[in-house]
Amino acid sequence: MHSLWVKLSRTALFLVSSVALAVLAGCSSTQTFLQPNSPSAQDTANLFYLLFVIAALIFILVEGLLVVFVLRYQRRAQNEHPEQIHGNTPLEITWTLIPALILAGVFALTIRTMASSSPKLAPTAEGMQINVIGHQWWWEIQYPDQKVVTASELHIPTGKVVNVKLTSDNVIHSFWVPQLMGKTDTVPGHTNASWLYTETPGLYHGQCAEFCGEQHAHMLFRVLAQPQAEFDAWIQSQQVAPTPVAAGSPQARGQEIFLTPAKGCIGCHTVEGTTAKGIVGPNLTHFASRDCFAGCMVEHTTENLSRWLHNPQAVKPGTLMKIPPLTDEEVNSLIAYLESLK
Amino acid sequence: MATNVMTLPRPMARGGLWSWITTVDHKRIGILYLVTAFFFFILGGIEAILIRTQLAVPDNSLIAPDLYNQFFTMHGTTMVFLAVMPLNTGFGNYIVPLMIGARDMAFPRLNALGYWLFLFAGLLLYASFFLGGAPNAGWFGYAPLTENAFNPGHGINFWILSLQLLGISSLVGALNFIVTILNLRAPGMTINRLPLFVWGTLVTSLLIIFAIPSITVALILLLFDRFFGTNFYLAQAQGDPLLWQHLFWFFGHPEVYIMIMPAFGIISELLATYARRPIFGYAAMAFAFAGISFVSFTVWAHHMFAVGMSPVADAAFAASSFLVAVPTGIKIFNWLGTLWRGSIRITTAFLFGAGFIGQFTIGGLGGVMLATVPVDWQVTDTYFVVGHLHYVLFAGAILALFGGTYHWFPKMTGRFLDERLGRIHFWLTMVGMILVFLTMHYVGVLGMPRRIFTYAGGQGWDLWNLIETIGAYLVALGVFVFLVNIVISLRTKPTATDDPWDGQTLEWATSSPPPVYNFATMIPVNSPRPLWDAKYGMHSENAANPKTVDLSGGGKANIHLPNPSFYPLVVAFGMAVFAVGVIYSIETSFLIVPVGVIIMLAGIIGWLSEPVG
Numbered sequence: 001m002h003s004l005w006v007k008l009s010r011t012a013l014f015l016v017s018s019v020a021l022a023v024l025a026g027c028s029s030t031q032t033f034l035q036p037n038s039p040s041a042q043d044t045a046n047l048f049y050l051l052f053v054i055a056a057l058i059f060i061l062v063e064g065l066l067v068v069f070v071l072r073y074q075r076r077a078q079n080e081h082p083e084q085i086h087g088n089t090p091l092e093i094t095w096t097l098i099p100a101l102i103l104a105g106v107f108a109l110t111i112r113t114m115a116s117s118s119p120k121l122a123p124t125a126e127g128m129q130i131n132v133i134g135h136q137w138w139w140e141i142q143y144p145d146q147k148v149v150t151a152s153e154l155h156i157p158t159g160k161v162v163n164v165k166l167t168s169d170n171v172i173h174s175f176w177v178p179q180l181m182g183k184t185d186t187v188p189g190h191t192n193a194s195w196l197y198t199e200t201p202g203l204y205h206g207q208c209a210e211f212c213g214e215q216h217a218h219m220l221f222r223v224l225a226q227p228q229a230e231f232d233a234w235i236q237s238q239q240v241a242p243t244p245v246a247a248g249s250p251q252a253r254g255q256e257i258f259l260t261p262a263k264g265c266i267g268c269h270t271v272e273g274t275t276a277k278g279i280v281g282p283n284l285t286h287f288a289s290r291d292c293f294a295g296c297m298v299e300h301t302t303e304n305l306s307r308w309l310h311n312p313q314a315v316k317p318g319t320l321m322k323i324p325p326l327t328d329e330e331v332n333s334l335i336a337y338l339e340s341l342k
Numbered sequence: 343m344a345t346n347v348m349t350l351p352r353p354m355a356r357g358g359l360w361s362w363i364t365t366v367d368h369k370r371i372g373i374l375y376l377v378t379a380f381f382f383f384i385l386g387g388i389e390a391i392l393i394r395t396q397l398a399v400p401d402n403s404l405i406a407p408d409l410y411n412q413f414f415t416m417h418g419t420t421m422v423f424l425a426v427m428p429l430n431t432g433f434g435n436y437i438v439p440l441m442i443g444a445r446d447m448a449f450p451r452l453n454a455l456g457y458w459l460f461l462f463a464g465l466l467l468y469a470s471f472f473l474g475g476a477p478n479a480g481w482f483g484y485a486p487l488t489e490n491a492f493n494p495g496h497g498i499n500f501w502i503l504s505l506q507l508l509g510i511s512s513l514v515g516a517l518n519f520i521v522t523i524l525n526l527r528a529p530g531m532t533i534n535r536l537p538l539f540v541w542g543t544l545v546t547s548l549l550i551i552f553a554i555p556s557i558t559v560a561l562i563l564l565l566f567d568r569f570f571g572t573n574f575y576l577a578q579a580q581g582d583p584l585l586w587q588h589l590f591w592f593f594g595h596p597e598v599y600i601m602i603m604p605a606f607g608i609i610s611e612l613l614a615t616y617a618r619r620p621i622f623g624y625a626a627m628a629f630a631f632a633g634i635s636f637v638s639f640t641v642w643a644h645h646m647f648a649v650g651m652s653p654v655a656d657a658a659f660a661a662s663s664f665l666v667a668v669p670t671g672i673k674i675f676n677w678l679g680t681l682w683r684g685s686i687r688i689t690t691a692f693l694f695g696a697g698f699i700g701q702f703t704i705g706g707l708g709g710v711m712l713a714t715v716p717v718d719w720q721v722t723d724t725y726f727v728v729g730h731l732h733y734v735l736f737a738g739a740i741l742a743l744f745g746g747t748y749h750w751f752p753k754m755t756g757r758f759l760d761e762r763l764g765r766i767h768f769w770l771t772m773v774g775m776i777l778v779f780l781t782m783h784y785v786g787v788l789g790m791p792r793r794i795f796t797y798a799g800g801q802g803w804d805l806w807n808l809i810e811t812i813g814a815y816l817v818a819l820g821v822f823v824f825l826v827n828i829v830i831s832l833r834t835k836p837t838a839t840d841d842p843w844d845g846q847t848l849e850w851a852t853s854s855p856p857p858v859y860n861f862a863t864m865i866p867v868n869s870p871r872p873l874w875d876a877k878y879g880m881h882s883e884n885a886a887n888p889k890t891v892d893l894s895g896g897g898k899a900n901i902h903l904p905n906p907s908f909y910p911l912v913v914a915f916g917m918a919v920f921a922v923g924v925i926y927s928i929e930t931s932f933l934i935v936p937v938g939v940i941i942m943l944a945g946i947i948g949w950l951s952e953p954v955g
Contacts, residue, residue, distance in 0.1 A: 029788035029802030030789075030802065031788070031790075032787060032788045032789040033720040033789070034788075044717060047714060048711070048720075048787075051710070051717065055710070055711065058703070062700060063700040063703070065678050066681070066700050069682055070681065070696055073681060073682070073684050073685065074687075075618070075686055075687045076685075079886075080685040081618065082618055082683060082684050083683060084619060084620055085619065086620050086622070087625070087626070087676075092626050092672070092676070095671070095672065096626075099667070099668055100668050103664040103668065103710070106664065106714060107660065107661055107664050109714075110660055113714075114657070119719065120650070136492075166650075170492070171486050171487045171492055172484055174648060174723060182648070182718075182720045183648050183720070184648055184650060185649045187583055187649060188577035188578075189577025189580075189582055190577075190582075193650075207791055208791070209722075209723040210723060211487070211793040213487055213492060214408050216793060216794060217407065217794035217795050317407055317408070
């Protein structure tokens with residue numbers, strides 16, 4: 001019995017200290033609502049901490065009683081016949097009512113926090129409007145009023161409510177940027193609404209949170225919150241046409257390849273001001289201004305671009321980008337052209 | 343006796359493979375269910391180990407994404423439909439007739455049909471791996487990802503047909519249990535004297551009757567979309583993907599209670615037996631079973647808080663989800679009350695039962711967090727949910743099933759499982775399970791979504807994923823120890839008496855294993871603990887000098903038994919052929935379908951007209 005006690009208390013100590021360490025170590029992650037940067041995420045985090053404390057207390061009570069009973073009431077003699085207790089009505093009523101009351105309280109807090117944190121209950125419908133469309137496996141972002149279309153990167157001004165319209169024309173995805181807002185699905189045939197608001201400029205990571213097929217794991221996006229002036233400057237840079245390519249330059253060679261129908265690019269991609277008007281894939285008009293691509297799976301570097309253009313399937317198996325093989329010269333020229341699309 | 347040239351005489355073999363193929367004896371069918379389900383549990387476990395190995399380190403390329411998606415789909419489908427449910431049915435089949443003092447189930451051949459359907463459905467599902475790829479859209483199969491446009495090929499079709507066969511198997515079993523429990527109880531065993539494992543099986547069967555039709559419809563609509571060009575779930579033609587979700591989860595939530603209620607029953611049996619006490623608060627426990635079952639039908643859309651339902655709908659489903667926690671909590675406290683001032687004998691079976699109490703509490707508390715809608719908006723579809731579901735299903739149902747195995751193994755085989763190996767199994771399982779599944783709650787809160795085949799490093803998830811993988815390997819090691827224990831123990835001498843654990847219910851009043859007819863005579867039933875009362879008296883009058891009770895009749899009794907039959911296997915086989923015919927209907931112009939129907943009809947005609955024997 002002593003060794004059982006030692007085993008049990010060692011296990012308990014291990015559990016308690018691991019959990020405490022983990023919590024105390026500071027929940028460091030780039031994608032957690034426990035590092036909130038919006039009122040919605042903050043209210044949710046506060047509610048979560050409260051629930052955690054209640055849950056921990058209940059668990060300690062139950063597990064504590066369990067351990068004490070198992071240690072204390074072990075059979076002392078082979079024919080020990082304990083008192084045959086069938087129940088205790090007052091006790092049973094008590095332990096029905098008290099949890100019910102606690103749960104009623106949690107329900108009340110749930111309703112209150114829903115009111116302040118719900119994606120469906122934006123504080124105003126008059127905020128800046130953006131449309132987010134889920135594709136397999138990348139996010140399209142449109143600014144209808146500013147006539148800007150981009151992919152993978154969502155810029156918002158700080159201190160302003162941004163109303164987000166969520167749709168999908170293929171399978172169900174889910175729009176989730178934990179530090180700013182809980183997740184809302186994009187469901188074909190439905191238009192869902194969410195909203196974003198933060199006072200803190202910075203980079204916030206988001207990820208699709210509804211299984212959507214082969215590359216669900218690599219359907220990421222980034223939210224860049226910027227002070228109003230910087231945001232306005234970004235919008236303006238996205239509204240101007242890219243600089244025309246100089247004749248005879250590598251960029252021109254790249255554009256020539258890009259616009260060749262047989263290469264497949266213009267079937268899916270748009271570059272404003274050219275014959276590329278495909279809408280199946282991301283809008284590349286200002287591709288060079290983005291920090292990530294391929295559904296924000298890879299950083300925007302020359303090396304990554306080269307790997308991607310040589311063989312998209314090798315980088316992201318199952319991707320819907322299927323192109324004929326390209327020579328090194330073609331890839332380098334295309335990269336030069338894409339880097340000119342600032 | 344009139345002879346009919348169309349029928350064959352009843353098979354009469356007592357031993358050998360043929361006797362197992364034609365058995366209608368609930369004890370043999372129970373063992374068939376348990377062994378087959380355990381085999382599928384191992385397959386599901388291998389899938390889990392592959393998944394955890396792929397996720398052990400970031401950006402891993404051990405398993406390609408589509409294959410990974412097949413593995414997690416098959417892992418979920420296997421564990422839910424081919425492991426936990428049939429393990430529950432196996433114990434139910436073996437133990438329930440014994441606990442109520444019956445000779446067999448009400449419909450012995452129907453019982454066999456349920457087993458053969460389960461086996462064929464499982465084989466059909468796993469054949470998909472070799473026939474173009476297993477289903478890869480998750481165990482929950484959300485439309486429109488399961489539609490032809492996004493999922494051509496046969497994987498999803500195997501999934502649909504296999505689940506339909508399993509649905510029929512479950513329904514047939516449930517009907518059998520309900521009729522058996524309501525009609526075949528020993529004299530004196532009124533409904534309020536049912537042992538709690540029988541209560542658990544009864545409510546589970548009622549849940550099955552009302553829940554399975556919903557997934558049956560959902561799957562039929564999907565089948566029609568895939569084969570006949572309908573648009574039930576396709577938005578382009580005014581269908582709605584959310585229709586699938588509502589139909590699926592209306593089944594899916596009661597389904598998780600279908601998986602846990604028998605486990606609740608097992609835990610009650612374990613704790614009462616090893617503490618030498620009646621279950622504390624029997625009436626409340628029975629009412630809690632009924633209450634949980636009823637409320638479980640009102641919570642389904644808590645799986646859909648993120649789809650864009652109205653705030654009123656969100657609030658309503660949150661309320662019902664909180665409500666279901668109340669009767670569940672009652673059970674936890676009553677189990678503690680059973681141990682309080684008891685006389686506990688610590689066996690491996692008891693350890694699993696006691697371990698369940700604390701661990702299931704964690705699972706339930708996680709559930710309350712998920713019912714809290716704003717928290718759910720952050721943690722749903724993350725590893726928090728994966729941790730929660732594995733807590734209630736593994737640290738819940740599977741712990742109970744392990745405990746039940748150690749408890750009833752002597753009854754079924756006459757031999758004991760080795761206690762030392764049992765302790766090792768128990769501790770490996772506890773430590774491993776906590777490492778895997780408790781950690782998942784944390785990494786989910788850190789933002790790791792679920793159903794992803796890999797993740798980028800440096801997001802704060804790397805160490806925890808590695809810890810989880812180590813935990814998974816410990817659990818697997820524990821299962822291996824368990825398997826070794828079974829193999830070794832089956833080779834020992836049979837030393838188990840009728841009643842090695844000082845049991846309270848009727849299965850311990852006959853030999854280990856019981857004679858084929860179960861009981862030669864019966865004792866009066868005046869409480870949920872008829873054997874205990876017979877040994878010690880209704881008010882512990884004979885506590886110092888307990889009586890011995892043996893109703894086995896020494897292995898000889900003049901009792902007419904249901905005769906073996908192979909028609910259940912024929913009917914099940916016909917249905918499986920029908921299913922294959924549907925899957926390959928386009929390639930074979932529907933020609934295999936009538937072959938399956940004919941085999942099925944031949945089996946049914948034979949079944950109806952075979953002589954009593």
